[in-house]
Amino acid sequence: xxxxxxxxxxxxxxxxxxxxxxxxxxxxxxxxxxxxxxxxxxxxxxxxxxxxxxxxxxxxxxxxxxxxxxxxxxxxxxxxxxxxxxxxxxxxxxxxxxxxxxxxxxxxxxxxxxxxxxxxxxxxxxxxxxxxxxxxxxxxxxxxxxxxxxxxxxxxxxxxxxxxxxxxxxxxxxxxxxxxxxxxxxxxxxxxxxxxxxxxxxxxxxxxxxxxxxxxxxxxxxxxxxxxxxxxxxxxxxxxxxxxxxxxxxxxx
Amino acid sequence: xxxxxxxxxxxxxxxxxxxxxxxxxxxxxxxxxxxxxxxxxxxxxxxxxxxxxxxxxxxxxxxxxxxxxxxxxxxxxxxxxxxxxxxxxxxxxxxxxxxxxxxxxxxxxxxxxxxxxxxxxxxxxxxxxxxxxxxxxxxxxxxxxxxxxxxxxxxxxxxxxxxxxxxxxxxxxxxxxxxxxxxxxxxxxxxxxxxxxxxxxxxxxxxxxxxxxxxxxxxxxxxxxxxxxxxxxxxxxxxxxxxxxxxxxxxxx
Numbered sequence: 001x002x003x004x005x006x007x008x009x010x011x012x013x014x015x016x017x018x019x020x021x022x023x024x025x026x027x028x029x030x031x032x033x034x035x036x037x038x039x040x041x042x043x044x045x046x047x048x049x050x051x052x053x054x055x056x057x058x059x060x061x062x063x064x065x066x067x068x069x070x071x072x073x074x075x076x077x078x079x080x081x082x083x084x085x086x087x088x089x090x091x092x093x094x095x096x097x098x099x100x101x102x103x104x105x106x107x108x109x110x111x112x113x114x115x116x117x118x119x120x121x122x123x124x125x126x127x128x129x130x131x132x133x134x135x136x137x138x139x140x141x142x143x144x145x146x147x148x149x150x151x152x153x154x155x156x157x158x159x160x161x162x163x164x165x166x167x168x169x170x171x172x173x174x175x176x177x178x179x180x181x182x183x184x185x186x187x188x189x190x191x192x193x194x195x196x197x198x199x200x201x202x203x204x205x206x207x208x209x210x211x212x213x214x215x216x217x218x219x220x221x222x223x224x225x226x227x228x229x230x231x232x233x234x235x236x237x238x239x240x241x242x243x244x245x246x247x248x249x250x251x252x253x
Numbered sequence: 254x255x256x257x258x259x260x261x262x263x264x265x266x267x268x269x270x271x272x273x274x275x276x277x278x279x280x281x282x283x284x285x286x287x288x289x290x291x292x293x294x295x296x297x298x299x300x301x302x303x304x305x306x307x308x309x310x311x312x313x314x315x316x317x318x319x320x321x322x323x324x325x326x327x328x329x330x331x332x333x334x335x336x337x338x339x340x341x342x343x344x345x346x347x348x349x350x351x352x353x354x355x356x357x358x359x360x361x362x363x364x365x366x367x368x369x370x371x372x373x374x375x376x377x378x379x380x381x382x383x384x385x386x387x388x389x390x391x392x393x394x395x396x397x398x399x400x401x402x403x404x405x406x407x408x409x410x411x412x413x414x415x416x417x418x419x420x421x422x423x424x425x426x427x428x429x430x431x432x433x434x435x436x437x438x439x440x441x442x443x444x445x446x447x448x449x450x451x452x453x454x455x456x457x458x459x460x461x462x463x464x465x466x467x468x469x470x471x472x473x474x475x476x477x478x479x480x481x482x483x484x485x486x487x488x489x490x491x492x493x494x495x496x497x498x499x500x501x502x503x504x505x506x
Binding site: 012082091 | 264265266311331335340341342343344345374375376377378380382
């Protein structure tokens with residue numbers, strides 16, 4: 001049988017998973033997905049994601065690829081996987097792609113969203129999907145700060161200080177990334193940050209949001225973001241915002 | 254100290270609770286709330302809800318009352334309770350009410366919503382808050398069927414067959430209730446049933462929805478609902494729809 005290259009688009013609620021990456025004794029998205037694929041195709045595989053998500057981080061449309069000798073049609077594969085997966089992980093679509101397509105290496109752009117609930121009492125239905133900030137925030141400075149990261153920059157200041165732990169051998173050693181758009185929107189008490197770029201360093205979105213929150217609290221002025229980028233030091237930026245507000249929204253190829 | 258009568262409006266995600274009613278060894282909304290009130294006021298109380306909700310059923314604005322000798326101001330009480338309660342239960346507001354106000358006995362109207370996800374793949378973020386029905390449904394007959402229950406009717410056919418278990422001694426023995434409005438709305442793949450009435454029997458909303466689903470699947474015609482009401486027998490109606498789609502939305506006094 002010729003090997004087929006399969007692209008899965010999946011949505012998951014990351015609340016009760018120890019992140020994307022497979023780990024020996026912990027429940028992870030990649031591990032749970034690998035088990036389901038093995039049961040359907042009768043062959044062990046390790047699906048490759050477009051990138052890792054941390055524990056508690058969600059995805060609307062993560063992309064993963066794997067190769068299989070199975071001839072099961074794509075639409076049946078989706079149904080079979082969804083019947084085996086927990087309801088917190090859903091395969092939204094299955095496509096057969098050319099052999100050289102790779103979920104991570106072929107990605108041209110990724111979009112993340114981070115949501116903050118700014119009201120006094122956080123609705124229980126949102127608690128696992130937002131970061132609750134009940135303290136006063138000035139929104140306009142946050143909007144201004146977000147715009148300053150658009151373009152090509154060295155994002156060392158916003159990268160987790162764990163260079164080996166989260167680096168793939170085929171990823172660029174540089175911390176330079178290009179951000180296509182970076183903006184805050186407000187809908188009632190929900191503030192949503194949406195950022196698109198050609199790649200993101202580990203914790204980068206959460207560290208950006210943690211810094212924008214310092215701007216919103218007027219601890220630092222918005223233009224400080226440019227200085228922080230220039231300093232190329234993690235200690236220059238704000239704290240890492242908690243994981244549950246973060247969603248991987250889209251991967252483009 | 255004079256006793257104050259306190260009205261709490263609370264919102265909860267019922268997913269991981271064994272329903273409203275306090276039980277010796279299980280985690281319940283009422284029990285969790287009672288523990289928090291006792292810690293804040295230093296006196297044991299059993300808050301009285303406007304009604305019970307079953308395991309897995311949610312509330313946007315359940316109402317509960319209790320009396321206390323504590324002089325803690327209402328706004329501080331809300332903050333203190335929310336700091337002790339899990340994030341799945343939130344006190345939305347606290348009001349001091351006249352001594353004769355009672356969450357259940359004083360209620361004039363209640364509104365419930367039931368949500369169905371009718372798309373093929375249920376988003377993981379909705380799974381605990383909808384009933385997923387991926388089978389074909391005809392919507393217009395469901396709309397027509399829902400309208401037939403408006404007005405005063407004997408709802409025996411839609412009541413759980415457990416008359417003693419869920420009856421309060423001060424509730425009317427009759428199964429006659431008045432429904433003020435009963436309607437389905439559709440927003441993309443989400444179908445929402447909203448019903449208001451002067452009272453609801455145990456499982457009544459879920460049994461109505463289970464019957465409307467039979468109408469949507471064309472197992473029975475919409476006008477059969479009138480016959481089912483006339484039969485006054487639980488076996489005449491459809492199955493009980495699962496709990497996670499149900500929300501107590503509002504209680505009016």
